[in-house]
Amino acid sequence: MGLFYHIGKYFLLLFRVFSKPEKLKIYYRETIKEIDKLGLNSIGIVAIISVFMGAVITIQTAYNTENPIYPKYLIGLTARDTLLLEFSSTIVALILAGKIGSNIASEIGTMRVTEQIDALEIMGVNSASYLVLPKIIASVFFAPFLTLMSMFIGIFGGWIAGVSTGVMTTQDYVYGIQYAFIPYYIVYALIKIIIFAFLITTISSYHGYYSYGGSLEVGKSSTKAVVHSSIFILLFNVILTQLLLS
């Protein structure tokens, strides 16, 4: 019963979020601010994690294929496909759930408990739309760039690790990342990250928007936002993989 109550409340919030904005100019301005806050500020963490994950995938693949029957270019191919299919969309989404999910829930939650949302409502502003819509647009717009960036940096990290540890040559790696390349994998990853970005933003906004009480409740909302976003990312990962790759 509780689950259906929250699902219903979540869709009612979305209904308010996607109603006609009061003034497009203001929403545009807010969206630019959110792109900076949620998107540009996430470049650093995504880049760092991608380079290390690319490196780890390459080294692990190399140690698991230490057999003369496996060609060396297999390391590059495995690193590429792992990054394209799973890491740069799903793992990056999980990282973003932790970073921007908690940020959104705590920001909106604090606005709720300090009556700033009530102040918006009293002015006649649709607070749900004003606070959440720019965040959705910003994250859905910017997350694909983060994913593409993660793919490039991850593959670069794999090359650095592979060559510096001597498990393969640059030629093998480059051949591997070009071998049997399926461009649709990039489309698949981008579709996934767009849906994940939507889930992270809306679920976190929902938890923040319905925070009541004080700082303790805002903290709880922030935690719930990250946990629920992560669960739904993994659930939708299965659904989307079945739909898009089968």
Added chain:
Amino acid sequence: MIEVKNIYKSFSGVSVLKDINTVFEQGKTNLIIGQSGSGKTVLLKSIVGLHEVDRGKICFGDTIFNELNFKDKKQMRTQMGMLFQGGALFDSATVEENVMFPLDMFTEMSQDEKRDRANECLKRVNIINANNLYPAEISGGMQKRVAIARAIALNPKYLFCDEPNSGLDPKTAILIDNLIQEITQEFNMTTIVNTHDMNSVMEIGDKVMFIYKGEKWWEGTNNDIFDSTNKELNDFIFASKLSQKIRDLKNSNQPSS
């Protein structure tokens, strides 16, 4: 004028407001007083529509506000200004941006016109040279005054203040009270103030409504309070020794009939 008729409100089966009936007059500072937990804030938030009432009518002039749809309510709210207990200024915006926000949202004024109007409102509440400061960088009293400036930016017909003096020193509290009263008279607004501050009652209470355990217990002007025989009201108003002394002094100065 705002009229509330037979208002009932409960939360999870707990009745908070019971059969509240009253009229808040235009151009006057109407006070809702009562102990903490008596239902003052719930009543104020019900009047402005932040809480849906279980039963009853809330009329702004001839319009039954609580029966309006979402769109019409939004439109109606552009005529309202509200000062919240904590100020509720937007943390990420400067003082000037806070006051300009309703102008940005609901007017087609140019940037210069909006800035001029914001400065006019800030000057009216005696905030000078603080335009570029953030709410965290100004005092509690200044935050309340900025919130009043924001509330009056669109020349509202109705002003609502939820415990405007909480957390303020007595001198600043009187300053805020006087400001609310002056603005009310100047713009002929219907103002409702929630308070449990006795100085406010005596200073600005054109009309006072006392709420006790969610019910309207007493109604009158601030001068009527001294003559009231209502036990709960007297226990509340004259709780301190100072207020008891004032009452005794006032009573002793009155000629015997």
